[in-house]
Amino acid sequence: MANINTTEVISQSKFNRFHFILLFWCTFIIAFDGYDLVLYGSVVPYLIEEWSLSTVQAGTIGSYGYIGVMFGAISFGILADRIGRKNVILLCIMLFSLFTALCGFAPNPEMFSIYRFIAGLGLGGIMPNIIALMTDYSPKTSRSTLVSIVLCGYSVGGMMAPTLSIFLIPQFGWEIIFWIAGIPLLLLPIMYKQIPETPNFLILKGRNQELSKMLTKVNPGFTYSKSVQFEMRTFTENGSSVGQLFKNKRGLSTSMIWVTFFMSLLMIYGLNTWLPKLMFEAGYAIDSSLRFLIVLNFGAIVGTLIVGRLSDKWGPKKLLIPMYVIGAVCLVLLGFKSSMFILYILVAIAGACTIGSQNIANAFVSQYYPPAIRSTALGVSSGVGRIGAIIAPTLGGILLAAALPIQLNFLAFAIPGIIAAIALSFVPEKYAYYKQLEKKTSQEVSLHKAAGND
Template identity: 35%
Template sequence: MSDTTVSKTLENGAARRVNVNKVIDEGKFNKFFFGVFILLLLALIFDGYDMGVYGVTLTSIMADMGISPTQTGLLASAGMYGMMFGALFFGMLSDVIGRKKVIIIGIFIYSIFNALVALISSYHLFVVVRFIAGMGMGAITPVVISLLSEYTPRANRTLLLTMVMIGIPLGQLFSSLAGVAFLEPLGWKALYLFTLVALVVVAFVVSHVPDSMKFYVPRGESKTIKKVLGKANPDFKQVENDIYEISQTNTQKVSITNLFKDGYAGNTIFIWITFFCNLYLFFGVSTWLPKLMTMLGYPLKSSVVFLAVFLLGGVLTTPIVGRLGDKYGYRKVMPPLYLLCAITISLLSFQLPMIVFYIVLFLAGCGVTLIQSITLATVPDFYPLAIRGTAMGWGSAVSRLGSAVAPTVVGVQLSANVPVNVVFLTFIIPAVVGCIAILMTKPNAEMIKSNPSIISKA
């Protein structure tokens, strides 16, 4: 246990002061951390399923409702705009009412309102319901990342934060597999009803996931704090009259202005640009991939399989890249991933031998998925605990703007009869801009103070 974690007990018997965040940081990965990780991963898996189900059912919805590519893109964007506002609103709300409550609220919203999609036939009502469902979907990711960044050992943080983001593409992969198995026999509406299964996760989150120490410490909930610290770091010897505290920077008032003070401004701007480009790439490709493949002459069922292969690329390679991120840092890992995105997405529009096409598709999924996972895993280190929810909420809101814009832009391009190969080539632009933006970030004084090893990884 480091000297900075616990202040020395005074000779007159005064109580020692314990920095709870550092006690958790110095813990070793154990079943407590694993349990929190798994439950938050499940929340993201169902979140990812609800995001991906629209892309899987897109072609069927167009045929059933008789809507144009532009309307289809706008319908996709409705969910994305909902996610943008949800990330922004719930990200800030999590700094006020607690991370845990927001995760529970988000699961309820995305489960119930996506299920309602199966009960409606009106295009305009579809837009409204999908927007509300999107708010729930947008609420989960920034809050999960913020909470998990607190409840992971420092030594494993980048790996675990990167791996939890497997939940999004894994959930989307499940939606693709569900499409392959059930889309034709049961119809597209059945895939939306499956989202109600996520409600089961709520009960386990309530009983097994702690809230941020930011809320326990000021309220003097010593019993809860002792219990959590005992699970997170059993090697730490607790004393009855310990006084618990969090870092001073973690007590500051919550406001968006904090993201532009104390050396955070430059990083905030560049991170927002990176977030926008990342999800423009991810949702621009994943939302329209089945439709674009059918336009290139592939049957519907094969095009859904293509989406599954694309998503599988990110799922299978995330653990490897997460370890590389912990060892070498984001600045050395991310540029090759952006280069991989630009090259492989460009190649998708070419006539390739089928085995080569699958390899390129798999690698494209690796790059597009992993750049966002690494970014999300890195961002918490840029901000103190007190404003981390707000920082992640705003960052995710900006990224959702990218995910909202991309489907509409692609839809407009197709309506204007832009060739499919040209549509794919336009994705090179956000890959280049995102790479430049992430390289412009740099550790500030507070980051270095809280994590000195970041200097060697910059």
């Protein structure tokens, strides 16, 4: 009986219609994930006025959603490695779309906070599972690029929220921005039919026929027969999936990745929540302040696409460290008066080096760990990082309430970038799954050549 290694079949595939459909849906889902997470920062000035909130109260309400995101990232990331990523993805879409839309019907801050928390559970579970799914089915030569394109959806959604706010809120009120978030619910039946389950899960469940059809779409050169047995190229590890993150000499790597995610998300959610308000306090009109949020996410898209492509050639870690440092420098410079053109440039670079860096960091983590614990690794890393996201809105609210110089507000969100760069520099790549895979493949090639010579 012949053994077919699904990892090799997928790695050797070329980008085709199957990858395009998967790429489209993953990007679409992440776009609404980004929209739902960023929209609070777009409407917070209106909520402060309508509900007579202090900046600390507004920041606390924003944190409730991120608490949900933290729990969702950890729990749904672990759950997906057990019941399948497709099922978890669809469940998370239902949660975040429905309860974000319900925020538009909230009669008071208390109900709004409850809806945001429940929506956050779904939002937290989406990203790690989408990244893991795209990584599982991506050709080796374009893995970082495809994951980066998917993660650009976050910034597309991040641009949608303030753009729609500028045009729709004056006519229809802030509620409509939340109602738009319910659109993915209408497309769930189509997503159910077109989004695949991961190869590893199909093998574990013995669904070989379904897997064979999937692999034929992924790699048309693959042919299946009943005498074939599927296997995943992975490295067997004992213990719970969370415990495995620290096995095989990955303890330092996992710890430093968690620090990196914490600091990175502290920067990102601090900016997404408070950048419009900070620029408003600096003397810019509210519409102008929202445009800074659009530029921030536009910069993230451009930065992610460029660096994602370079990561396939040079490796993500080599690019991430300088990006975090550059992002921190740009945030410091934003605290000083400059021309509008210079400010837009700084905000765009900051977007590329904060949101863009986090996108590449997700791609890096998705390849660092074995497929069997990939969702867990991304989910737990994201969950730990969300603690930074929880702190960020409240921290920004406290800083604004203290009426500190605007430069100190930006400095507070710049320092985490330096810490993230330092933490990432301690992550040894030699223990990464892709390095082990390359080493094992090299050894097999050497043995094959030796056998041929004999």
